[in-house]
Structures are given as structure tokens and as C-alpha cells.
Amino acid sequence: MDDIITTHHLTKTYGSRTVVDDLDLRVPRGCVYGFLGPNGSGKSTTMKMLLSLARPSRGEITVFGQPMNRDTRPRLLREIGSLIEAPPGYAHLTGRENMAIVQRMLGLSDQQVSRAVATVRLQEHMGKLVRAYSLGMKQRLGIAMALARDPRLLILDEPTNGLDPAGIEEIRELLVSLAENGITVMVSSHLLDEIDRMASVLGILGQGRLIFQGTRSELFARSTPDLIVDTPEPERALALGIPAVREGGGVRLSGLDDEDTAALVRRLVGGDVPVHGVRRVQQSLEEVFMDLTGREGLL
């Protein structure tokens, strides 16, 4: 699978503060790429650099196999739809008038605009003023604006922000269907659950650094499953000072490899704790994510 976006040592600093640090992204063609990270981890800044809305302090960006720079930018942006930070839309105009502005900006045909509006299922609301739209409708209008140019790549920054569960599901289905139709979708979120259900490739950012990039199964492979020790006397086990929490009929420990597990069992037996069983349980994706990002207040 070839890559639609690659970055090499991509870095952005504001004064002495490094917001994006040495990022090597690879976004494969035709996938939904989930770009995850806590608020303030550098997702929006990265996306702005990909769109040339912010200048990298260091590093290179390649989109569609071409370097993104001042000369190539206009040509490349014609094939990239985007929605950054908040959905665009002039509130005093109708959805139709907003789309007409985008049409004029980009020199699009009526057919392209109609198709984009139909894709986000907003036809019935095009006569309404955007100020009367719900947040979900505004998001859909923003996506229609991004889609109207028939992009090969969509870059969407937290497109489900503020949406109710039904709205989130609707956007999720839309993005998956777009990827099925060959559009590469890069979508950011600080909510793992949202991304997990639509992205085939994940990139996880923490404090500006890429701490994981790969598929869901590769992410799980990176994690060490938790250990459950079944014992009728969990208090006694905890009294030994082991870093565990009570769970059901026993205690649960995280991050122990095989040698640590053997040492633990010896310690429990030596402390006269009745051990009925020891088993591994897979962490949830959320827990893996939390561990990777250093538990930076993720939802």
C-alpha cells in the first residue's frame, strides 16, 4: 500500500515551546487514518502544517508523492478537502449560498456541489440559514464543502466534536463509506472510541511526539496484558505491598512481564497468600491508549 502523506522529522516550535516534535507520519492510501491524542498534543498543528496553513520549523511533508511547498501548495490543495478546528459556514447565509461561495472559490460545477450535498444528506436543509443549523448539520455542511472539490484526501480535525451519539455515528458511517470509495481520510480525535470504530490505521500523538503508528492489532501487540491473581484473600495480597488493585475474587496488576509474574507468584506464596489461579487479560484499547499517552486526561 503506498502512502498519500508522509512526513519526515516534522517539527513545529513556537518560541521555546515545541508543539510537534520530529513526526514521521505515514498515511496509507484509501484508509481512514485515526489521528489520536489528548487535547493540546499537537494534532491540529500537525494538520495545519499538512495543509500548509502553518509552516514547519523543521522537516518535510510529502503529499501525493510531491513535496508540499509554496510552489506545489495550490495544486496539491485542490485535491485535499479539509475541516480544521470548527466547521466553516457563514451563519447569515443559507447552506445553498455557502455552497455557492465554495463553488465560486474553487470553480466547481453544479454537479460537484449537488453530489457533495447529497453525500452528507443535507439537501432538505440547504434553504435554511446556517445560523439555524444544529451542530451536526454544520459539521455536515463543512464536510460537504470539503468534499465538493472531489478530493483524493480529506483532512478532518475532530469532526465529531460536540455531536450527540447519533450524529457521531452518522459522521463515522460517512467517513467509512468515503474511504470505501477510495478517498483517504485522516481524522483526528481525542476520543479513542470514535476513532477505533472507523480507523484502519492509527497514529497516536502524545506531547507532540508520535508514540504509536500502525493498525489496531499492532497496537494491542505493543501492550502487556494485565495479570489477574485469583485469591480468596486479596487483602492479604495487598498487604504485601504489591502494586495491585482489587478486582472480583482477586487482584489485578498491570505491566508485568513473564519474569515479573514469576517473582510475584513466589512473593505471594512466600507470604502465605492462597493463590487459586493466575491469568492474563487483554487490556481494553482505551487502557492501551491511556498507557501510551501517559494518562493525559483522556476521555
Added chain:
Amino acid sequence: MLTAMSLEVRKARRLRVVLVCAVMVAAVVALSCMTLMSDSAREGFGDPAAQPWESLFMSHVMIAAMTSPLLVAVLASRQVDIEHQGQGWMLSQVAGFPPGLLCRAKVAVLGPLLAVAVAVQTTLIVTAGLVAGITVPLPLGTWILYAVGLLLVDLALLCLHVLLAARVENQLVGMGVGLLGAFCGVFSLLMPPALARVLPWGYYAIVSPMGMSDGGFVPITPGYGWLAAFLVLVAVLFGTVSHRFDRTEA
């Protein structure tokens, strides 16, 4: 640039900028023509010594100096605020219309509106004077010269207000500056010219071809050199800052 201008015209829909202009023109005409209402003024409509046109003209100069800064601030604010509210800067930027270009297009679209407003208000005030019965010959050149000067100052301030509105998201700041400008505009008529020249709104007084003295209204030569310098300064500033906006990171 033409595409950007046509987009601005589309965006101006429902912003009621024409209505705002019409209301302001009506206010300027009504307030300026109040001098025509008094009996003492009416008695002098046929007497050149009573200076009926000069009196109407100076009334117009004062009202225009007071209202023009407000009109310019309101127009700039309305046309720019939509970009802040609707994420228009970024939407346009990724479509190849950087923020500086948008600012230039906004000035290019609002400028003709101001030109029409100045022309209409001047015509209406002169017509009101004629209808009211002023029979003294009309000093048409004075009115035209002032109208042109007023428009140039309006355009210069429009450039500055568009930049301010684009830079400062809170539009109350721009409106506050417009209000301050209204006071400065009126008081600049009473200021020494040297002081009026250092204030942007002081140029509403600088462009007046008539002034006041103890003996009544007297023709004066407007400070065209200073006006030209001011316009060049604003043009350079607007060009520089708006091109810098083009390179601003989102």
C-alpha cells in the same frame, strides 16, 4: 482579485450594509439640513452676506466628521466579522484566497458603497438647500472638492478599520475606535491644523475648503499636500499589513 470581490459581494447578502449606509446618509442629510429650518436662516436665503450655502456646508462638514468614522467602522466590522464567526479565513485560505487578499477585496467592495453614500448625501443636501429656497449662487466647486476629499478620507479609514477588524476578533474594539473617531472628527474642526494632521480623523477637517472666523465662514485652502501624504502612508501601511496577513499562519 475579481473572484475575491465577487465572493465578498455574495457574502454581503443579508449583512444590510446598504441599509446601514442609507440610514447613515439619511441621518447626515437630516442633521445637516437642520440649519435650513430656522426663520433667521430662511430670511438670509437670498442674501450673500448671510452666507446661506456656507452655513449649510459647514453644518454638513461637522455632521460628516461625526458620522463618517462610525459608518466606516460599522461597514468594516460587518464585512470582516463574518470571517471570524464562520471560520471564513481558513475556508478561504485552503481555497487559495489568503486573508490579506480577502481584506483587499473587502475594501474594494465597500469603497464604491461609500462613494455612492457620499455622492448621494452631498446631492441631497444641496438639493435640500435649493428646495428650501436658497437663491444665492451655489458654490458647486466647494461642494465637489469637499465630497472628493471626504470620500478619500473615508476610504483611508476604511482600510485601517478593515485591518483592525481582521486583526482583533472582538468587533467592539473597532466600534469603540469608530466612536472615538467620531469625537476626534468633530473636535478636529476646532483643533489647530498641526494637531488635526496627526490624527487620522483630523483629515475630515483638513479636507474642508471652508473654515470659521470671527467674521463668519471663510474659504481656506485644504491641506492637500498633507492629505496626499496621509493617503500614501495609509496605502503603504494597508499594502504591507495585508500582504503580511497573506503569510500569517492559521
